[in-house]
Amino acid sequence: MQRDEPSGGSLYLVGTPIGHLGDLSPRARDLLRSVDVIACEDTRHSGQLLSSLGAGGRKLSFHQHNTRTRLPQLLDLLAEGQSLAVISDAGLPGISDPGEELVAAAHRAGHPVICIPGPCAATTALVSSGLPSSRFCFEGFLPAKGKERRARLEAISHEIRTTVLYEAPHRLITLLEELQHHCGGSRPLQVARELTKRHEEQVGPTVENALLHFRQRPPQGECTVVLGGAPLEEAVEPDDDDLLSQLQVLQDEGATASDAARQLAQATGLSRRRLYALLHQGTSN
Numbered sequence: 585m586q587r588d589e590p591s592g593g594s595l596y597l598v599g600t601p602i603g604h605l606g607d608l609s610p611r612a613r614d615l616l617r618s619v620d621v622i623a624c625e626d627t628r629h630s631g632q633l634l635s636s637l638g639a640g641g642r643k644l645s646f647h648q649h650n651t652r653t654r655l656p657q658l659l660d661l662l663a664e665g666q667s668l669a670v671i672s673d674a675g676l677p678g679i680s681d682p683g684e685e686l687v688a689a690a691h692r693a694g695h696p697v698i699c700i701p702g703p704c705a706a707t708t709a710l711v712s713s714g715l716p717s718s719r720f721c722f723e724g725f726l727p728a729k730g731k732e733r734r735a736r737l738e739a740i741s742h743e744i745r746t747t748v749l750y751e752a753p754h755r756l757i758t759l760l761e762e763l764q765h766h767c768g769g770s771r772p773l774q775v776a777r778e779l780t781k782r783h784e785e786q787v788g789p790t791v792e793n794a795l796l797h798f799r800q801r802p803p804q805g806e807c808t809v810v811l812g813g814a815p816l817e818e819a820v821e822p823d824d825d826d827l828l829s830q831l832q833v834l835q836d837e838g839a840t841a842s843d844a845a846r847q848l849a850q851a852t853g854l855s856r857r858r859l860y861a862l863l864h865q866g867t868s869n
């Protein structure tokens with residue numbers, strides 16, 4: 585039995601289609617029709633969808649450039665007991681889209697936060713890629729350029745889990761060239777293009793093949809990149825001195841030796857026994 589929705593003073597994160605309009609769930613449709621206020625990443629972009637649903641609630645824009653001013657206003661509406669939905673241009677709000685800060689602020693202020701799940705390009709691309717999906721990393725958009733971008737690419741090249749990246753079509757070839765440089769051309773990769781739309785396609789199965797394909801047919805439409813993990817033998821074995829300093833930081837923060845070893849074991853996947861021994865040894869050398 586479904587609870588009564590929407591409930592006053594609650595924040596609803598509503599997933600909307602990433603292409604195929606049939607992917608809007610009946611629950612999302614009902615909620616958008618009856619909620620008091622709808623915060624949209626772009627009111628014009630979402631206007632067509634909302635008017636086709638007969639969504640009569642007040643529409644407010646909420647995007648990265650007005651977050652600072654809009655966020656307190658949205659919290660005030662919740663405090664007044666209004667029900668508030670957040671939608672992005674497509675997909676799940678909060679995934680490389682506005683929503684994250686508002687959710688954190690709503691939690692702090694004690695407002696219920698309810699997600700009405702829907703399509704997400706990252707998970708849709710992952711599960712259709714054929715690459716391992718039991719453990720994966722989401723990197724979203726990489727930093728635009730410079731040292732930060734190179735550092736992130738370097739870290740990704742050693743990652744053993746499948747990694748999902750977002751990229752704009754006009755920058756896709758550059759990203760694939762960078763992945764070729766950092767991970768090698770033979771690394772498994774699938775580009776999911778235009779998911780859920782008429783011309784949906786998968787391009788792979790390696791970095792090199794995708795690059796060849798898109799050099800001949802310049803990418804258009806929305807693309808999500810799914811990169812296979814580094815082969816285990818290429819994954820960087822963590823340095824003992826580095827591990828030791830991380831253990832010491834944990835101890836400085838108040839953890840006992842055994843707690844520090846357990847926490848770092850959880851974070852790195854290394855054995856607790858090895859980390860504990862390292863602490864007692866002082867250093868590997």
Ligand code: SAM
Pocket residue numbers: 602603672674675676677678679680681703704705706749750751752776777778779780781806807808809
């Ligand atoms: N919040 C959204 C979600 O949950 O899917 C993602 C928003 S992010 C601003 C937009 C990026 O998602 C695009 O640049 C692209 O990488 C990816 N994307 C969105 N729709 C897509 C689609 N239909 N096919 C492939 N990738 C898509």
